Amino acid sequence: MSKRPETAESPPEPRREVPIPLNGVDRRTVLKYIGLGAIGAVPLVASTQLMDGLVSDVVAGPESVDETAQSGSAKTQSTRVRQWTMIIDLARCDGCQSQGTAPQCTLACIEGHFAPQPMEWIEVYEAELAGGGTQFIPTPCQQCENPPCVKVCPVGATFSTPEGVVLIDQDRCIGCRICMAACPYDRRFFNWGTPPIPPEALLADYNPEQQTPATRGTVMKCDFCPETVRGGTLPFCVQACPQDAIWYGDFEEDIATNGRQIVKATELISERNGYRLKEHLGTQPRVYYLPGHGEDVGRDPEDEGRMPTEWPWIERAEGAVTWTR
Amino acid sequence: MDTMSNWHERLVRKTTRPTLVTTYRYWVWLAFLVAVFANGVFQYSKQWSNGLYVTDMRDRISWGLYITAFVFFIGISHAGTLISAILRASKATWRAPITRMAELITAVALIVGASFVLIDMGRPERIFNVFRYGRWQSPIMWDVMAITTYLTASVIYLYAPMIPDLALYRDRLSNKVGVARRFFYETVALNWRALPSQVRLLGKAITIMMLIIMPIAVSVHTVVSWIFSMTLRVGWNTSIFGVLFVAGAIFSGVATLILVMAVLRRIYHWEEYLTPKHFLYLGYLLAAFAGFMIYVNINEFLTSGFKLEEEGEFAFRQLFVDDFALMFWFYIIGGLLTPITLMLFRRTRTIAGVVVAAVLVDIAMFFERYFIVVTGLRVPLMPYEPASYSPTFVEWSIFVAGIALFLLLITIALKVLPMFAIWEMTEEHERNVAREPIPILQGAHEGGGDGAPESPPDVERLAEGGVS
Amino acid sequence: MSYRPSRSTARIATSVMIVATILGLSGPAFAAGIGISVGAPESVAVGQQVEVKAVLSEDGVPVEGAEVALTYKATLGGKTDRVEIASATTDETGTAVMVYEQRANDNGEMQIVYLGPGTDPVDPFEFTIAVEKGGVQLYHSESGVKIPFVNGTLVILVIATVWVFISLSAVLLARVGKAGIVEDEASAESGSMWIGALLAFAAIFTAVGMVIVFVRAPLANTDLSHPGEYETHIDEYDRTELAHVGDLDPYVGFGLKDESAAQTGDPVEDGKVLSFEYACAACHAPSGLGGVVGPALIGEIGSFNNFVEEVRDGPKGMPAYSEATLSDADLQKIYDFLEAGR
Structure with missing residues (x-):
């Protein structure tokens, strides 16, 4: 796990000016990382190495204190916390039939997270339409606001963050699987054996937001990639969707983007009659669906079937077993 | 008519026989159980090193035989304590010879049942996380709490009434047993010499435990059912589950008690103490609970089946006509209707009949636990093909090892612990001798309502037709 | 959704008061000869209902029936774009009143966009509204019933x-x-x-x-x-970082949606794009700072020959990229990008 340089209670570290040797990262960003470290939180995964280097620089550095630097802890910045959401436009989802590949959201998610076979954290289900034909429903973890899985976990290994994301701490999970029984969306996956992951996944620094590397006997699921968004990019599935059907957004600022444009999230939902899966259960998912069956990208509802998912690195997963769902 | 001391001498001689006499059959039986258990341990070592991959549980049916076994054994544990406490509280005098066995079954079944939770865990080495990070909001934690409480309480409740008997063993057997057991008896007999102060203290302890253990026992299986009914799954999401589980627990517990009694009675010739009357009464209890189970099941299935919300149709189809129909109808016909029928007719109201009913009930209740766990998980939640589950050899081995452990612990207890509440039986006998003729208890239990008149000829008949 | 407009009715009054002390923004904004003057508060607080008035006139004559929209500049997931938050049609006095709730935490770079009638492209009218830092959480997820003592x-x-x-x-x-x-x-x-x-x-x-x-x-x-x-309980909550509003890095892109993006002519820029195209970023993170799996590349790569050798080899579990997948020329661009980073 990443280190915690300071505790919340410790007096604020005098901020020093750091010569920034990096292209594309301004001083403010770097100082922000330091600030985040100072509140005792886990540093951003994407900057772990950077963090280590910079923190020691700061401690050793003789430079003068820059009081005006825009930094400080998250607390002083704002008390408002992002409220992540996902809005999936079914009218634009053709299950990647037009691409001739397995759904690319699933593939990107697998590559990005090294999700062990057969875990499709975002799985594209094909459901019957009432009037015949089918629709495709990309289904990530629904990130319920009233999450049945969090309520039943005996050790608090699965928890809701203030950002509204449900995460799993695989370092704490005892593998009792009651959360899998409790999830009404079939969105939880268990590492029944030694998970099949490629060797490079083992190099990763574990973090509940990143779930890499997978370990045996623990539960996994879609983590909503909040750290990816904080790092300035969009979740793997959103980036990968060739039809821009997946919107990722924040209800606190009330915006959502599919990588092409940004819109007002609530307006998008209400204008397109958005709904949520199994709303009657009262789980209050954070994932919204805009009704459709791929008609906006020219899919015929009678055109059934999608390509099966493949795990690109599965041959390099040494000593691992695979199983079916 | 015996004199009192003769009667008591014979009682002590007969009940201490398993402790003193060890036949080669005992060793063969012990070796067999140890072998079966060892196989289970070996299979578990495979699971330990390979993960739950060696089972047939997968993401969609993520609980299977282990959880079934957990529920089943915790159910069996209700045999004892609850029955013994209820009978003791209601001063049903015929209870004296069966309470000890019932209480022993409780403690043993609880140990076996609780270990299946560990076996089912994906990361058993992290069990202490349950205490480090335990959340009281989780049904699993409720289970941990309830089972810990119940285990502690039932061990005390097994132990407290056993102290006078252990003292008897200490006084009578010390010269006849090895040094280990002599030390054991001397230690656990707690200096018991039936001093008035001791009798008062012990009586108080027993009364407290008797009263407190009834709500604990009821809560335990209710909480076990909540593991299921606190989810949103069709088939599990029902408020009657607590009642169904508690009733089923007592039901299967009584059946197991009958079986243990029948076997020990036959091996150690305890016909004088485990009389047909005991089997008959327990048989009535079985029939009464079968009736109650039918009622609860109708409640459960009719209220959800009438409406058939969402995935309800699939749940019903798989249970009533498709994959699990055989198990389900065996449970209904074999496990619920047959025991009632057997107790209804004079011809079958024998020890043999009661034992047959008990066997059927135990099998049926295992099936019931199995199909509750598996069918609940099998209902598809999203548009996908329903999964299938058939336990692997590893799972069966570990399950059978659980049964073996259950029998093994009872077998070992036979060598060490008094299997009868000798002092209670003596007290009871004294009372009966004092007020001849022996009255047959009227309406000792709700089973009496079946219209079976309890007349002495009936009891005699039973004795004739009973297992020899 | 459990979003409740927080105290907005109380605040709308104050905002209208502020509107009275408007900065007199006006001037020819729309190229098609349409002039606009805007009435908007100088500064607003988060969660406040804001009223923006736009008066449209063409050669002194009020424009009636024109559709205008109010947008602001937002950033999310690295993407920066204008978001439409309100729209209205002008009345007979040429006035369009647009009301929105302040959700963004940054200075509001606002625009009023002319939507129609007419297809002539017209330049949007730009102005700024200062946003007071801070503010309270607007969106809450609340569920459950709290009953005293039943806990x-x-x-x-x-x-x-x-x-x-x-x-x-x-x-x-x-x-x-x-x-x-x-x-x-x-x-x-x-x-x-x-x-x-x-x-x-x-x-x-x-x-x-x-x-x-x-x-x-x-x-x-x-x-x-x-x-x-x-x-x-901050000590217990050390498992994940939080994202606070108005707190995002610039978008560097991840996953190439447009091939032409790699032909900017600037080798460093091309390399940046290419590095994503070939999923270096999947392991080494955007900008090559090092990520979930891969180590930091910026300032760590040594000579170009060495770099090429490593990429072709795939050391320490990294997949090997053949000449066919990633040409030397492309590698040179990526190298330049990483070098420039140093």
Whole structure:
């Protein structure tokens, strides 16, 4: 796990000016990382190495204190916390039939997270339409606001963050699987054996937001990639969707983007009659669906079937077993 | 008519026989159980090193035989304590010879049942996380709490009434047993010499435990059912589950008690103490609970089946006509209707009949636990093909090892612990001798309502037709 | 959705007051000869209902029936774009009144966009509204009913009561053993009461332990879903970082949607794009700072020959990229990008 340089209670570290040797990262960003470290939180995964280097620089550095630097802890910045959401436009989802590949959201998610076979954290289900034909429903973890899985976990290994994301701490999970029984969306996956992951996944620094590397006997699921968004990019599935059907957004600022444009999230939902899966259960998912069956990208509802998912690195997963769902 | 001391001498001689006499059959039986258990341990070592991959549980049916076994054994544990406490509280005098066995079954079944939770865990080495990070909001934690409480309480409740008997063993057997057991008896007999102060203290302890253990026992299986009914799954999401589980627990517990009694009675010739009357009464209890189970099941299935919300149709189809129909109808016909029928007719109201009913009930209740766990998980939640589950050899081995452990612990207890509440039986006998003729208890239990008149000829008949 | 407009009705009044002290923004904004003057508050607070008035006129004549929209500049997931937050049609006086709720935390770079009628492209009218830093959380996820006393305390009380009785019984048993010690025989028998004491100790120990587990539970597992509450138990909440509003890095892109993006002509820029195209970023993170799996590349790559060799080889579990997948020319661009980073 990443280190915690300071505790919340410790007096604020005098901020020093750091010569920034990096292209594309301004001083403010770097100082922000330091600030985040100072509140005792886990540093951003994407900057772990950077963090280590910079923190020691700061401690050793003789430079003068820059009081005006825009930094400080998250607390002083704002008390408002992002409220992540996902809005999936079914009218634009053709299950990647037009691409001739397995759904690319699933593939990107697998590559990005090294999700062990057969875990499709975002799985594209094909459901019957009432009037015949089918629709495709990309289904990530629904990130319920009233999450049945969090309520039943005996050790608090699965928890809701203030950002509204449900995460799993695989370092704490005892593998009792009651959360899998409790999830009404079939969105939880268990590492029944030694998970099949490629060797490079083992190099990763574990973090509940990143779930890499997978370990045996623990539960996994879609983590909503909040750290990816904080790092300035969009979740793997959103980036990968060739039809821009997946919107990722924040209800606190009330915006959502599919990588092409940004819109007002609530307006998008209400204008397109958005709904949520199994709303009657009262789980209050954070994932919204805009009704459709791929008609906006020219899919015929009678055109059934999608390509099966493949795990690109599965041959390099040494000593691992695979199983079916 | 015996004199009192003769009667008591014979009682002590007969009940201490398993402790003193060890036949080669005992060793063969012990070796067999140890072998079966060892196989289970070996299979578990495979699971330990390979993960739950060696089972047939997968993401969609993520609980299977282990959880079934957990529920089943915790159910069996209700045999004892609850029955013994209820009978003791209601001063049903015929209870004296069966309470000890019932209480022993409780403690043993609880140990076996609780270990299946560990076996089912994906990361058993992290069990202490349950205490480090335990959340009281989780049904699993409720289970941990309830089972810990119940285990502690039932061990005390097994132990407290056993102290006078252990003292008897200490006084009578010390010269006849090895040094280990002599030390054991001397230690656990707690200096018991039936001093008035001791009798008062012990009586108080027993009364407290008797009263407190009834709500604990009821809560335990209710909480076990909540593991299921606190989810949103069709088939599990029902408020009657607590009642169904508690009733089923007592039901299967009584059946197991009958079986243990029948076997020990036959091996150690305890016909004088485990009389047909005991089997008959327990048989009535079985029939009464079968009736109650039918009622609860109708409640459960009719209220959800009438409406058939969402995935309800699939749940019903798989249970009533498709994959699990055989198990389900065996449970209904074999496990619920047959025991009632057997107790209804004079011809079958024998020890043999009661034992047959008990066997059927135990099998049926295992099936019931199995199909509750598996069918609940099998209902598809999203548009996908329903999964299938058939336990692997590893799972069966570990399950059978659980049964073996259950029998093994009872077998070992036979060598060490008094299997009868000798002092209670003596007290009871004294009372009966004092007020001849022996009255047959009227309406000792709700089973009496079946219209079976309890007349002495009936009891005699039973004795004739009973297992020899 | 459980978003409740927070105190907005109370605030709309204040904002209207501010509108009275408008900055007089006006001038020819729309190229098609349409002039616009805007009335908007100078500064707003987060969560406030804001009223923006736009008056459109063409050669002094009010424009009626024109559709205008209000947008602001937002950034999310690295993407920066204008978001339409309100729209209106002008009345006979040429006035369009647009009301929106201030959700963004940054300075509002606002625009009024002319939508129609007419297809002539017209330049949007730009202005800025200052946003007061801070503000309270607007979106809450709230579920559940809180009933006094029907909570963990009750559970602890019940469990404690039960365990008091169990412990009491165990203590009674220990006393049974003690009562059995007769004075003159004490030496012979004294050893045989310890089991009762042990039992009593075990019962009390378990009882206390259980209550401790229960009492600790809410602390160890605070309901983390409520912003604000996590701060009370910050020590327990160290498993994930939080994203605060107005707190994002510039977008560097991840996953190439447009091939032409790699032909900017600037080798460094091309390399940046290419590095994503070939999923370097999947392991090494955007900008090559090092990520989930891969180490930092910026400033770590050494000579170009060395770099090419490593990429073709795939050291330490990294996939090897052949000449066919990634040409030397492309590698040169990526190298330049990483070098430039140093």
